[in-house]
Amino acid sequence: MKPSPLPADFPVVGIVGAGQLARMCVPPAVALGIRLRVLAERLDDPAAQVIPDVVVGDYRDLATLRSFAAGCDVLTFDHEHVPTGHLEALEAEGVAVRPGSAALVHGQDKLVMRRRLGSIGVPVPRWAPVATAADLADFLDGTSDGRGVLKTARGGYDGKGVRVVRAAEAGADAADWLAAGVPLLVEELVDFSRELAVLVARSPSGQAVVYPVVESLQVDGVCREVYAPAPGLAEEHALAAQEAALRIAQALEVTGLMAVELFDTKDGVLVNELALRPHNTGHWTIDGALTSQFEQHLRAVLDLPLGSPAPHAAQAVMVNLLGSDLPDLYPAYLHCMARDPGLRIHVYGKQVRPGRKIGHVTVIGDNLEELQERGRHAVGFLRGDING
């Protein structure tokens, strides 16, 4: 590990995890002189490739976390997998953990999150905890179509840890999770027209900034495209989503960035998930807003005043690049850049594996359909789905 000889008055932000979210913190850290240190699993993790100050270690080990945190001014996260008890221990020892464990648990545990959102009056889908097959059957009996979404309280992301269940087969569908004693909850299958997301940043001083509400196009539980702002969203739905995000950030005393994912329904918006970190639905802010979500996160965890979330253009479209069978991305740059000089390409330095999030592209402008065509073409070409 190379020493970091930056001017001493600038703080060190320690990031647990060295994936693409930590990697995309590099540009604003370089600009602002903020020193980054990452706790990586491997030296070739996306962020470890581009940050000089890397510690390789296991984030599930308290001693490793303690040693990593020493010398960092604040500790923050690329992912939400650090055991809550470890974070509580670090906080007890005086480490500035941001977001704090009491807030972060709402992004780690869906049971905790659902209970809390109900208590602060944020609109959520109908739901119930599931400890037994009978709990599940009772809930499904109370639905109009006998269906529901069964979720593990912890560990789910990108469609993992989530199953649609039907009353008739619910016992069988849930059997393995129930047998394993995994905490579960079930939710109604919401009749939504689309999925929305709102990003909010909040600092320890209580300042909060909310970004425009975006639409996220999900396929098999994985975010594929984001439109910022959400096209044609009713003003009252947009305000309700932003108000919910601000209320949650305040009630949970979030420090740093939080993404609130919502369902847009004819009766209003319902909060689906929380992520207490920069989020895929905010990647458009790198090229499309005055302050990116990554800069905002760094400013928030350092208790610096937050930046303007103002967009650069009327519309931004972000398209995720999921890995295909094509191992090399770089050769496609020639075509993509020549075809579209305004295209913004981001890759994460990951080995290409089918379905893996390995990058994204963003385009900004006025016309949604044109931007979608440009973004989709670029990703199709980078994946090898399109050949000319």
Added chain:
Amino acid sequence: MKPSPLPADFPVVGIVGAGQLARMCVPPAVALGIRLRVLAERLDDPAAQVIPDVVVGDYRDLATLRSFAAGCDVLTFDHEHVPTGHLEALEAEGVAVRPGSAALVHGQDKLVMRRRLGSIGVPVPRWAPVATAADLADFLDGTSDGRGVLKTARGGYDGKGVRVVRAAEAGADAADWLAAGVPLLVEELVDFSRELAVLVARSPSGQAVVYPVVESLQVDGVCREVYAPAPGLAEEHALAAQEAALRIAQALEVTGLMAVELFDTKDGVLVNELALRPHNTGHWTIDGALTSQFEQHLRAVLDLPLGSPAPHAAQAVMVNLLGSDLPDLYPAYLHCMARDPGLRIHVYGKQVRPGRKIGHVTVIGDNLEELQERGRHAVGFLRGDING
């Protein structure tokens, strides 16, 4: 030095010099997956702080350059101080030096530059080479006011290597440089209304992109502020400046970025200086344009198609942060960010020394005067000139 385990299909760009220009190449390199390696003078150079792959060595030593270039796909520069002969030697050995030595010499040697610009028909101030006191006297005798600007052909920047001379004292003023045998030239003192700059990028394939013409406010030969685009610039002067930049880039077969500095006069524009690298007058593009000059430089030296130079707003203002007696910058972030959420701050990780370029701020919007006030206030506060 930590190994760089990035996916193998992405190229390595070796940058000679690890100052702020190399440092500001990091954000686009991270986004595009381009691997950077820097030849630094010291481990705490601005770019060496934020790039894992650092070699410390002397850029005046050919063996060091040769060893640094091995394993790089292309070699480019943070500064123009590498001896021309070394670059020619590397090129003879097959290293992709971009810009090539034959182009770069025009940014290194003002005599070579002046001769070449004259031969390609670009408008320049009246000038003459100076080998003796008599050469200088002859030139000054031919001016209307007996004054001129004496310059060393090599090594000048930020007002160094430049002297205003008068016929009466010219011999004494030039005596030390003449005695040292330094190649010199003299130019007329141009009656200009302001200084302009144009950035142009050109790839080995010959594609070229030109940015809007900017105005640069210079104090004692040091750039203080940049207004992009140059306010109220006559269309024909803007086109003449862009046309000159494109003609020079083409004639010199520039690869990478070139900044052309010009004088705006009532009779048209005159080319003053060339810099064959990203340039202080292009820092506004980081926050103010779709493609920053640093990304454009990387794309150009790699022969990737160039990006759109379209600005995000009607006006951008960049103000340089020159070091003052105040050693710490970070505490001022609280005030600056709270006062102006749209302010874009960039620091270079340098120890603060009076007069040293240690950072810059950029603001974008519609109103020039308002943007100037915001930029100047921020820099004044960061320097400690303003206290509230």
